[in-house]
Amino acid sequence: MxxxxxxxxxxxxxxxxxxxxxxxxxxxxxxxxxxxxxxxxxxxxxxxxxxxxxxxxxxxxxxxxxxxxxxxxxxxxxxxxxxxxxxxxxxxxxxxxxxxxxxxxxxxxxxxxxxxxxxxxxxxxxxxxxxxxxxxxxSSDIPEKTLAELHSDLDSIEIEDDYDGPKLENGKVTLEFMENLMEYYKDQKKLHRKYAYKILCEIDVYLRSQPSLVDITVPDESKFTICGDIHGQFFDLMNIFKLNGLPSEHNPYLFNGDFVDRGSFSVECIFTLFGFKLLYPNHFFLSRGNHESYNMNQMYGFSGEVVAKYTNTMSTMFTQVYNFLPLCHCINKRVLVMHGGLFAQDNVTLDDLRNIERNRQPPEEGLMCDLLWSDPQPGQGRGFSKRGVGIQFGPDITEKFCTQNGLDYIVRSHEVKAMGYEVAHGGKCITVFSAPNYCDTMDNLGAFITLNGKDIDKPNFTTYQAVPHPNVKPMAYASSLMSLIG
Missing domain, CATH: 1.25.40.10 (Tetratricopeptide repeat domain)
Incomplete structure (x- = not known):
């Protein structure tokens, strides 16, 4: 009993x-x-x-x-x-x-x-x-062809007489085009599909020429801004530019992956970012995140949004473009920036990262996987990733990696932080997350980092709250299964 x-x-x-x-x-x-x-x-x-x-x-x-x-x-x-x-x-x-x-x-x-x-x-x-x-x-049948070669018929698309949106000038992005595009998006209007296809074809050609690790030089008296995850929050992206100025040759940016998914203005975000990349190729940088992938896009809304706003063909085009996004950036040979984090193996060098073959979907292990998926942990050593992909790495792992590669610290994103950023591992591992009130539920601040070339060892943080957006809920275009399996 x-x-x-x-x-x-x-x-x-x-x-x-x-x-x-x-x-x-x-x-x-x-x-x-x-x-x-x-x-x-x-x-x-x-x-x-x-x-x-x-x-x-x-x-x-x-x-x-x-x-x-x-x-x-x-x-x-x-x-x-x-x-x-x-x-x-x-x-x-x-x-x-x-x-x-x-x-x-x-x-x-x-x-x-x-x-x-x-x-x-x-x-x-x-x-x-x-x-x-x-x-x-x-995709395996035609891996080497560019989007322009695969979709040459898109040149024949006509612009309707009643289209009043931004237009490319001789097929090229200009500052006027970008300014008009952002205002057009704020009014919840859609860039003409011909120009959208053209931007994708142009960015495809450009990204193919980039290495997996891009080296960036910031002069002594120059400012450089690093932003974390945006996740389709277009109106918060516009707020970053309002707070910190539009991208330009004198105001360079690096956006550190996860541009899309979850937020329901991912199309607007990605064409804005791709447009600035084409306008300022040497002063505007994009890293791949774990959400720039086929599986994530199918589940978390980006593919559904592209199909709803354009076509399934365009969704497939994005999958190819994402495969050529660089995986990391090294600033002044002293700061390494990647979306996820460090590695399951020791003695990884920057040359190892430069030599990654990135034209593929993210693998489930290896250097590319870890760059996109890993997270820091407070304890020493390496641990099981709660995400099920990548690893967790401790302050000793960060210290050793930075010492071996002559780095001051690393910057990564990938995780929501209440203040929009977090400094860990004795200042050698910084997280920045730029989507405030993530998914309209998390109540977190967003943040971005500004560096000065002369004082690159002293990062500055700017935090901000979410701004209002049109009444379209996050995950509005996600797989119907996502609303059912919860």
């Missing part, structure tokens, strides 16, 4: 923690929710519901690896708990493992043959699997 009473007390206490976690989750305090779910699990480690709930909280924080681990544990502890399969599938999809996710959706659909929701999820995931296979097949 006393044993049953003890079990009841444990269950009641665990349920109390779970209920507290649910409140934190509802209030979007996902870290606190994870903490409470963990306490519930410690008391009742066989309860599949607790693992499934924690899996979803990890998913909201983009900790896909931890989310997958909890999804697996939910299914292991209760193979009949179908929501566990959904959680595992959600994590698999977020990692781009569509085939494995499909197996879970199929499992549920077979056990609930009359459940329309289960059938729809299986059908939608199956479409993604088939589309991914098709894209892979056609």
């Amino acid at each position: 006393s044993e049953k009473i003890g079990e009841k007390v444990i269950f009641t206490s665990a349920e109390k923690f779970k209920n507290e976690a649910n409140v934190f989750f509802k209030n979007k305090e996902y870290d606190r929710a994870i903490e409470m779910y963990t306490k519930a699990i410690e008391l009742d480690p066989k309860n599949a519901v607790y693992y499934a709930n924690r899996s979803l909280a990890h998913l909201r924080l983009e900790m896909f690896g931890s989310s997958l681990e909890d999804g697996i544990l939910a299914v292991k502890n209760d193979p009949t708990y179908l929501k566990g399969y959904y959680r595992r599938a959600a994590a698999q999809m977020s990692l781009g493992k569509f085939k494995k996710a499909l197996m879970d959706f199929e499992f549920v659909a077979k056990r609930r043959p009359n459940d329309r929701d289960a059938a729809m999820k299986y059908s939608e995931c199956n479409k993604l699997v088939r589309k991914a296979a098709f894209e892979k097949a056609i």
Whole structure:
């Protein structure tokens, strides 16, 4: 009898923690929710519901690896708990493992043959699997051709008489074009598809000529700005230019990846950034992020947005362009900037980074993967990545890498920070994130870094709040599965 009473007390206490976690989750305090779910699990480690709930909280924080681990544990502890399969599938999809996710959706659909929701999820995931296979097949047939060669028929597109938007001058981007384009976008109007295609073809040719590591020189008295993730928040991008000035030969910028996805103005962001890159190729720089990839774009909205605003053809064109984005930049041979972080192996040199073959989708391991996906950790050494891709690296790893390569510090992005930035590892690892109130839910500030060539060892931080935007919610164009698996 006393044993049953003890079990009841444990269950009641665990349920109390779970209920507290649910409140934190509802209030979007996902870290606190994870903490409470963990306490519930410690008391009742066989309860599949607790693992499934924690899996979803990890998913909201983009900790896909931890989310997958909890999804697996939910299914292991209760193979009949179908929501566990959904959680595992959600994590698999977020990692781009569509085939494995499909197996879970199929499992549920077979056990609930009359459940329309289960059938729809299986059908939608199956479409993604088939589309991914098709894209892979056609891309491997023609890897060397430029977009202009592949789509020469686009030159014949006519400009309608009633189009009143910005126009390229003799096929080239000018400052007037860029100023008009940004104002046009603020009015929620769309650049003509002929000019959009032209910009993509031009940027494709340019990026092919770039190395995987781009060296940047900032003169002694010159200013240089580094921005982190933008994630389709166009109106916050405009606020950066308002606060810090438009890009120019005297006001250079580096945008450090994740230009698109989640925010529903990703098309406007990417054409603005590509336009400035074409206008100021030696003073405006773009690094690839983990979201400049096919799988991420399929899940988190960019592909859907491009198809909604233009065509599926254009979505495929972006996939090719992203493959040629540089992976990192080195400023004055003293500061290395990449989207994610450092490496699973020791003794990596800058020449190793220059020699990366980047014309591909991000691999699941290796230098390119780590540059796009890794995160710092406070503890020494290397650790398991909660994202399920890349690694976590400690201050000793950063110190050794900087010493071996003659660097003062590294700058990376990839993580939401409450203040928009964070200085870690004794000042040698700086994170900058430039999308304030990320996804309209996180209440974080955005930030950018300004450097002076003479005092490059003294980064300056500017923080700012989110600005209003039109009533289009984040993830408006995301895969329909994203709204269902949560």
